Amino acid sequence: MPTPRNPPATARTRADAEQAAVRERALDGLPEVDRPTEVSTGDAQTLSTALFARLEKLEKGTPEHAYVRNTLVELNLSLVKFAARRFRNRAEPAEDIVQVGTIGLIKAIDRFETGRQVEFSAFALPTIVGEMKRFFRDTSWAVQVPRRLQELRIELAKAVDTLEQRLGRRPTRAELAAHLHVAEESVAEGEQASNGYVARSLDTPAWDDKSTVTEGTRRLGAEEGAFELIDALESLKPLIAGLDVRDRRILALRFGEELTQAQIGERLGLSQMHISRLLARILDELRTGLLEDARDR
Incomplete structure (x- = not known):
């Protein structure tokens, strides 16, 4: 088999010029x-x-x-x-x-x-983490569930996060159906399909079918809390200690109590936009500190 030739110098020069x-x-x-x-x-x-x-x-x-x-x-x-x-x-x-x-x-x-007017890092991280969690969800089903329902469950999880930020509370099944342009029966079907992802104990209390998104749906794809907290605290402990009191309070409300930005704003007497900017700055400082620490190691 003949050895492939490199492109002539003139062709490479022309290609380089076009790219430039x-x-x-x-x-x-x-x-x-x-x-x-x-x-x-x-x-x-x-x-x-x-x-x-x-x-x-x-x-x-x-x-x-x-x-x-x-x-x-x-x-x-x-x-x-x-x-x-x-x-x-x-x-x-x-x-x-x-x-x-x-x-x-x-x-x-x-x-x-x-x-x-939002920092890209604050905007991008939820999408990046969401894509990773979707990857784990698609490979972690406890029982066989149709692909259509798997995708519906993922869309429901996204809709819950979006509407919670907008409404400041959990969305109802009707609100989810309107947001996704589907029937309420489809939302109920998607919620039921979530049971195929998380195997629940028979001792777990049943929920009200007319309630908002079920606790099972809320836990979909979640990491074991204790392990994640240990990991985060060990990595971030010195960085969090260097933050001022208000920044630590915002982190505690957002990731400890899992409040929305609007709810945090009400607690601290600030606007939702102001909280969004503060969170973006805090997360960026922590991210920078972790990356610098990793490079040092």
Whole structure:
């Protein structure tokens, strides 16, 4: 078999020139990042803000749009690695978890809007973690459940999170049905399908069928709380200790009592938007500290 030849130097030069032209048009004066994955956290945030503004002006499907989008993915891969830390004790290979989380990162990039005045890291992390949890859900069913119902259960879980943030309380079955544009019977079917994911004890009290989303649905895909708390506390203990009293209080209300941003705002006398910005800053500080600690080790 003949050995394949390398393309002529002129062809390579032409291809390089075309790629350089694409980068120049894509960036439109913004600095080019040679090694996006090696950029510091602070610089990555600054560059991401500028690149998102540029991405909104580019037409989807063009080489320029693809270049800026890919650069944003590489700049923010640290978010995926940060999110993957909480699942490092799972049986699945770490590489698979990071790969799945990267899909979530890409989805977050495609959905992000700069006009929301929210830090991208705060916006992206729930999507990244959600994608990882979906991966675990799809491989962790206790009994065989039709794919349609598996997907409906996932959509229900997403809808619950979205409506809780919007309403400040658990949504009713009717509200879930309206949000998903399905019949209430379909919502009930999806809730029932969740039992195929979490095997429940026969001693567990039954719930009211007319209630809002069942406790079984609320627990779907959840990590064992004790193990996750131990892991998080050991990793974050010195970083959390360095926060001021208000920041620690916000963390406790959000992740300890699991209050919504609106509910936290009511407790502290602040607006939901203000709480969102504070949470974004706090999480970013913790993420930066963990990444720096990992690099030091």
